[in-house]
Amino acid sequence: MTSDVLLLDSITDAGPAAGGTSDTGAPGRIAVSGSHGGLYAAAVASRAGLRAVVLNDAGRGYRDAGIAGVAALADVGMAACAVDCMSAEIGSARDALESGVISYANALAVALGVAPGQGVRMALAHLAAARVPRAMLAPVPEARWNEDVVPARPPVLCVDSASLIGQQDAGRVIVTGSHGGLIGGDPARACKAAARLVSFSDAGRGKNDIGLSRLPALAARGIAAVALDCDSCAIGSAASALERGVISAVNDPAAALGLAPGMTLRAALAVPGLL
Template sequence: MQKDHLLLNSITDADGTAPGRIAVSGSHGGLYAAAVASRAGLRAVVLNDAGRGLDDAGIAGVKALSDVGMAACAVDCMTAEIGSAVDMAENGMISFANEMAAGFDVAVGQTVAEALERLANAPEPSGMMDAIPEARWDEKVGAHQVLCVDSASLIKPEDAGRIIVTGSHGGLIGGDPARACKAEAFFVSYSDAGRGKNDIGLSRLPALDQRDIAAVTLDCNTCLIGSAASALTTGRISAVNKTAAALGAAIGQPLAEFLAGLS
């Protein structure tokens, strides 16, 4: 059994080296990320709690992993930057441990290093989460066709010029501006993931300004992280970049209202 752990800024970076390993991932702890972790064959995983947010969506996947016998825990977003596996491993403090992880004495308040020592003894999961379909669809909002994606990883270069609503967090993955958005979109929204350490949950916004892409984050307490449908239904804007502000986006405004009013 391998004792070393993987550092994955995004859980979608998991590859053929993942089976049987323990990962520290900068991804949020929602259901989509958890399903990716499970199906990658990881033995255990540490994710970011993304401010927990509406209905504890930021740790919903961490909880669900226990049902397939996989130890998992979440890091307090105020102690380590979402999207940075290194910061989580070096500075993160555990804010939630699922039942499987708790069985190996992983507990709230531990450092990630302490949790990893305990997770080293975690067994292979007894099952695997069902795959979550690639949720990518168009929604009519006002006069516009809006592309909805539960994960920003589903954005394609050919989505250039589109209005996009994502369920993903607004943090730069690994601090890399090139990963702010896969397409030269017209507009894109993200969850603010509790804003987090150093306001990392908003860090895609200035990076997208540099590409003249309007972008906003949504208050994680108003919509479920990992769900574009929830973002579009109840999400309220918590931060805007300069390009979005020029279009009239305002803090506190419902996302759907703003999109419907776009000319």
């Protein structure tokens, strides 16, 4: 692996170096990221100046949202592919590199020789020939808004990415579009605020049930958390989670509030005493 390849547990960690000059003199670099392959993550990858990217398919899920961004990157000339969530833990670039198996590649990656069933190292050998994208995806707005879900109760905070949560959001009920896997296995990154309740996508649960791993980490901090079935709502979209999400797993503090698998997220948010 050359210095052309960046390992990013979250694509939001991509900085100016992502679009720098490689040791071969070619503009842009290739990233292997633990992030899902949805539109938000793809836009971040595109606008970081990367030449190509490997993401996680997050179980693909509702309307193939887990790979929608990988597909969209072809429209701006960027080769991209996704690993099967059961082959590598979401949120871990290292596991993607070492164990990831490609489940989907966009047209540009396919043209370079990337194909489902390949290991990530082989895919990277093909992606080394990727050209600099001719354009960038339009920025996806950092969607963060308040939603009045239950009359006469405080509004719910909705964020398409958990990276938009801040310490000022302590005590709030938060609906995210993010996956429920710990970023890089770090419990400190489970949630940046001492929230009342947080929801995530289960991202197909994935290898070692990694898509649920934020839940016990948050339980240790006394924070209620639930995961939503990736087939019930689109990963990367808090609006979809709120409109369609169905709970697939809860941690102990959430269970103590009366939340349980099979409940819709909207029904869960209406539980007495929650908001």
